Amino acid sequence: MRNTQRSQKIAFFLLFLSTLLIVLPVGLIVVIIVQKGLPAINWQFLSDIPRQGMRAGGIFPAIVGTFYLVFGAIFFALPIGLLAAVYLSEYAKDNLLNRIIKLAIINLSGVPSVVYGLFGLALFVVFLKFGASILSGSLTLGIMILPIIITTSREALESVPQSFREVSLSLGTSKWQTIRHIVLPNAIPGILTGTILGLGRAAGETAPILFTVAAFYLPRLPKSVFDQAMALPYHLYVISTQVPNVDEKVRYGTALVLLFLVLVMNLVAIIIRYNFRKKKKW
């Protein structure tokens, strides 16, 4: 009896320790970035263009660029990903071809982001002649986050109980009506989770935008989707490695803004999801 209790305590301790080991680095990252970056944050930093070879001034063009790129990526990836997920979970028969497609999609999310960057360069920038532009960058980021959105949306759709589908069909509704009015509304929280994950990834990646959109230094706002743009992750990379004598607080300030931006975008999606979950009652 005492032995079981002791092993229970050891197990509990190990589990707790592992959780702590995960939380600790995350907390430290946030603390360090806030501590070192906060002094740089002021109105000019957020609203001005970079000056003196990016050593002074603000990061406004990069903030705007990241916004454009993230929403562009979601704009392309969410509808396509959602439709593909509906097809795969509701219509596709369980045969070899569809199993290979599903496996391929899961594997795509493991492809290194720089590969997506090269792909975007070859397809959008060169072949389709979009040039280095917000359009090319958004499409590249969109393709990168497609697998995440498809996989999570598919899981969300498949977790809607089969019995709801049977009830709806037994009332004489069509398959599409059932999907549209019963399955999709109940899968929205899960779909939004996928969107949140995709959003964060699109905002933070540097490699896919490196060849497709990111401008080293562009002290004005983009005018159309065919313009190049600055973006926060790439700007951070530039001022950390390519430009000498940048004040530490500017670098951490940029990181803090990026972190905050992702947090705010996630928060919006989380609030929407929370409101949908409140309605879900089974």
Place this chain on the structure above:
Amino acid sequence: MVKFSAKDLNIWFGQIHALKGVNIEIQANEILSVIGPSNSGKTSFLRMLNRLNDLCPGFKMGGGLEYDNADIRKLDVEVLRKKVGMVFALPLPLPLSIFENIAYGVKMHGEKNRQKISAIVERALRQAYIWEEVKDRLDVSAFKLSGGQQQRLCIARTLAVEPDVILFDEPCSGLDPISTAKIEEAMLKLKKDYTLVLVTNNVKQAARVGDRTAFFLSGELVELDKTEKIFTAPSDQRTDDYIRGKFG
């Protein structure tokens, strides 16, 4: 009048031969009780009647099954399911309000007039004997109702799309005796306007409400006769054993 007529009906789910050469006729405005142990094929038979088996992977059918003298395979499946409603074993409200649960089918079939929809919802709830209990809280989630109320809500939802036949798949298996009595009472009154097929594990329930009773065993229809006959003088020894509780 014959509603359903099965001739040498065979069905398979992959390798499993679930119904073997079933011949049966279901009369209009009767309650047909279907009894039998689990895996006897009685639910598979019921789900044949609204073609819900089509959803199962590996499903195949052979022989003939007619609804109103038309081959069910040739009917539009959505039209068939609208005509042949179903109440499931567990109360399965959709994750909507009480009102929307009933209105759902009506709206999907194209009705847009709110007043008409409200009238249909009220009528369906009255027919299922639940109107008095829910009339003041129609916009509350259907999950707030008790199990027995939910099941009557499901009956009302089926009635709202104006079916012709209603299939009950062990509708009282999760309910207490009082809720069960209310549902049985509803069924007996519905018989006047609808044809009812009741699959049940509860032999006594079959005896209480069925006009005729069919006994299934291992995918075969063993016996079909007037309920009094089945329960007093069955012609097959296996039927006798089952209703006396010797197996199953």
